[in-house]
Amino acid sequence: MDFELNRTDLHDTRFVAAEPPELADGEALLRIDSFGLTANNITYAVFGDAMRYWDFFPASDPGWGKLNVWGYAHVEDSGNSGVREGMRVYGYLPCASRLVVVPSRITEKGFTDASPHRANLPSAYQGYRDIETDPVYSPDQENEHILFFPLFFTSFLIDDFLADENFFSADTVVISSASSKTAIIAAYLLAKRDAIEVVGLTSAGNREFVEGLDIYDSVGLYDSVSELPGERAVYVDISGDGAVRSDVHAHYGDRLTHSSTVGATHWTQMAPGAGELAGPSPVFFFAPDRITKRGNDWGTAELDRRVAESWAPFAQWAAGWLRVERISTEEEIQTAYLELLDGKVDPASGIVVRLS
Secondary structure (H helix, E strand, O other): OEEEEEOOEEEEEEEEOOOOOOOOOOOEEEEEEEEEEOHHHHHHHHOOOOOOHHHHOEOOOOOEEEOEEEEEEEEEEEOOOOOOOOOEEEEEEEOEOEEEEOEEEEEOOEEEEOOHHHOOOOHHHOEEEEOOOOOOOOHHHHHHHHHHHHHHHHHHHHHHHHHHOHHHHOOEEEEEOOOOHHHHHHHHHHOOOOOOEEEEEEOHHHHHHHHHHOOOOEEEEHHHHHHOOOOOEEEEEOOOOHHHHHHHHHHHHHHEEEEEEOOOOOHHHOOOOOOOOOOOOOEEOOHHHHHHHHHHHHOHHHHHHHHHHHHHHHHHHHHOOOEEEEEOOHHHHHHHHHHHHOOOOOOOEEEEEEOO
16 A cells, blocks of 8 residues: 655545565565654645655656655565564655665664665655664654654754754744644743743634643734734744745844744745745755754764653653544545645644554
8 A cells, every 4th residue: 555645736645556565685675554644744745846755755656756754664574684574663654555675774773774766865764763772762652752753853953953053142932833743842842941932823723722732931823923022033934834924024023033944834825925024034944954963963872862861751741632543544544634734633633543
């Protein structure tokens, strides 16, 4: 089973039957066990061409792309002596039943995929972690790991980046799409910082949920941007909504010290908005670049240690409010994807796909 999307119409989907392939020497076959579906997966599709996300797992026909997800898989068959059958890993996967990889740089922590078509793609998406040695893995937190960890890594890096830049001399961080999981994690981490106010920007329908999280100092509405607080602000744009971005820039003007584009939860409103933006030009935040920087600064082992240290308390906190929805059939996967695409999923819920 491969779930594919029409790259020019993301509402047009199909399932393609796929037989287990014959392995060449050095290859391994991953049987995909489970993965999460969140707004993050929609971002991969929306930016599929611009950021080459489609290139990781080529579809069966031109013009189609596989939905990219994060989850668990086990080695079903191995033609690589360094990778044992039955090994369970966590990593970047297609929404599919199986994936052929070429394990390389094999260590006790796992391996990277050296498939030729992935050679020039960001290394942050190439690794597969052995759950037996992964410092962030806990068997009783698999759902939280599936749903939050890729987003957690991004939000950890956003928090680290802003703190490293002394918040660009701002006293306030405004985060759009405040009910999204990426925004929630970023706000959770930023709330632990001194001398910075964290403001969530959301819709009227999600306001009660966002306020109930108790991680934002205040919550504003999209139609009341002119009332946002702060003398000097940084904007973390997770919605990707051009009109909201324009309003935030207009409200703060030169008092906006940095504007960072992270996601596209409002992917249908990505038009840049009317006229020139007031204040600084938005800068796209690309997490793999920050991973490379901190890997060089600290070493990958220290980066992993810091992320794991931050992850554990967050996962425990999130488990207190997260409602997990478990699905498994093709019909359920298609329905869940389309609801995510159209922004119809309850922010308190998380969708976990477990394939038989």
